[in-house]
Amino acid sequence: MLEHNRGAELAETTPFIKVRDVHFSRGSKLIFDGVDMDFQRGKVTAIMGPSGTGKTTLLKLIGGQLKPSSGSIEVDGQNVHQLKRKQLYQLRKKMGMLFQSGALLTDISVFDNVAFPLREHTTLPESMIRHLVLMKLNAVGLRGARYLMPAELSGGMARRVALARAIALDPMMIMYDEPFTGQDPISMGVLVRLIRLLNNALGLSSIVVSHDVKETCAIADYVYLVSAGKVMEHGSPEQLANSDSEWSQQFMQGMADGPVHFHYAAEDYAKDLLGIES
């Protein structure tokens, strides 16, 4: 799977994104308790873990929409949370993000959605914008759907349009938030192919947040397993598949019982059935 990565030969040693000792809590609930991660240039890095472990939160931290209570996140050498508002917006132009729902603007057409960042950030003439939009839409195979409204798209198509929009400004990286959730096998296959293809063709760095083990392992160069606010394990998909950690085995193979118990913590079954409330 790992053919030519344009970015790959660029300094393997200095990661594109550096996450160092990040702590974050929402209300009284601790989400991250000292997380370190590196995201290499030109690679697809996956973050996997059970639902509710704050994978989406991590993407928002990287995008600067949330602020960690301690620790630092550097993107392309800049500390995201020390940037001024203007600089942060400048940096975000280099980031694309694909939301779970697609987050398309519902009141304008597919074409206008993809054109939106171009019209907001550039002063290109309309004919040029049309060319660019059609190119991006063609890349995701939806050039023919340009006149549809977002409400007329299926979930998978909406995500592809959102992907076309995310690459409209030719970003350096794309963050995918649960790209495979709730997709039929065909759309899933399309998305898997697109993520790998775009990563290689555009020399992007990609971060995929997911709990779909099979699809994610098929495209990821490196995987972080996150649970309970910590990185449980990391390595290439092959390394993780052969890991001797029980927890990793349970997660990677989707077993019902293991270190994470099938039963939610409860009283003794027999006692409970006899109706003796403590």
Added chain:
Amino acid sequence: MLSYLQRLGAVSISMFERLGRGSLFFVNIVFSVPSVIVRPRLLIAQMHSVGVLSFSLIVISGLFVGMVLALQGFYTLSDFGAEGMLGVMVSASLIRELGPVVTALLFAGRAGSALTAEIGLMKATEQISGMEMMAVDPVKRIMAPRFLAGLISMPLLATIFSAVGIVGGYFIGVGLLGIDEGGFWAQMQAKIDFSEDVMNGLIKSVVFGWVVTWIAIFEGYDAIPTSEGVGRATTRTVVHSAFAILLLDFILTALMFGDI
């Protein structure tokens, strides 16, 4: 008792917190207004959904309110033999009070709730978050045009409401009840003062437009991004707007017309 006091304290703290957040949000919007003026297209689109779509409601309500005022006023005034004052009564009540207040209440129900629901749903479907990640400031792009559109539309709607209402009163008074047409208009012109009545009514409607749009946009922006949260925010918009309108109306009326 202690827990009751604690709860009271918690409620009032969260109230002040919301008020503070709302005020900061408002300041943010005000600073974003210049970016809307540079791009009038955004404003025009919002003027359509906020103003034009409320137009028919306002016209029909205004017409009927004016007609009812004329009918009710006629029976009271005719006891004093002062039917000629009907025009004054209709136009003074409309221009000073009912025009701004009823329009603002209808505006909160029609445009305010729609604004909250729209922005709340945009938040729930991650459109606002997505816009931020595309390096587009949602306050500039989404909130400020809507705020400005509300601020401009509300006085226009209130003026239309009053004007249509007076015409409705004219139909009933002159057309149906047979009051002298000349007297109807002449008395009105003699009694209604431009700066005292018309301008003060206009100021009221601008203030109401400001408060309703502010509440509506803030509630949407601050809504919990679930369908239930958006529903609640929409209800809050209408309820809080109504309270704010009536309270401000009392204060403004005391300041403007309370020349004791």
Added chain:
Amino acid sequence: MHISRSIEVLVGFFVAIGFVAMFFLSMEVSNLSNVGGEEGYDVKANFENIGSLKVRAPVSMAGVNIGRVKAIDFDPESFEAVVTMNIEAQYNQLPLDTNASILTAGLLGEQFIGLEPGGEEDVLVNGSEIELTQSALVLEQIIGQFLFNSASKE
């Protein structure tokens, strides 16, 4: 974002109607059209008692509105009220010995100034003073007088 032409037209229509309504309220409903304001000329008159006369009350002659009360002041030397009236410019042939009295419209109506022309050839100009004035009738005084008279007759 592109918005269709029809939306622009509708918004323009809406704003135009708003301004028409504003024009209607100011010109047809309120007194803005009567405020010729500064074009007329000012005439003063002293009254012993102005009753409840208000600024902007009408000034009429033979029942026709020809001006408005512009200001009401108090003269601390004569202890009289000084009423400044603004008379519209077209009525510039009022004799100098015109008589001004404060009248009431109807039994409970508001008070206004009624002018009665005199016979002199000279006319009132800006800054002139009307010498002949008659104060407002105060209801309590009339009743008091009536009671006093009927008591003294007995």
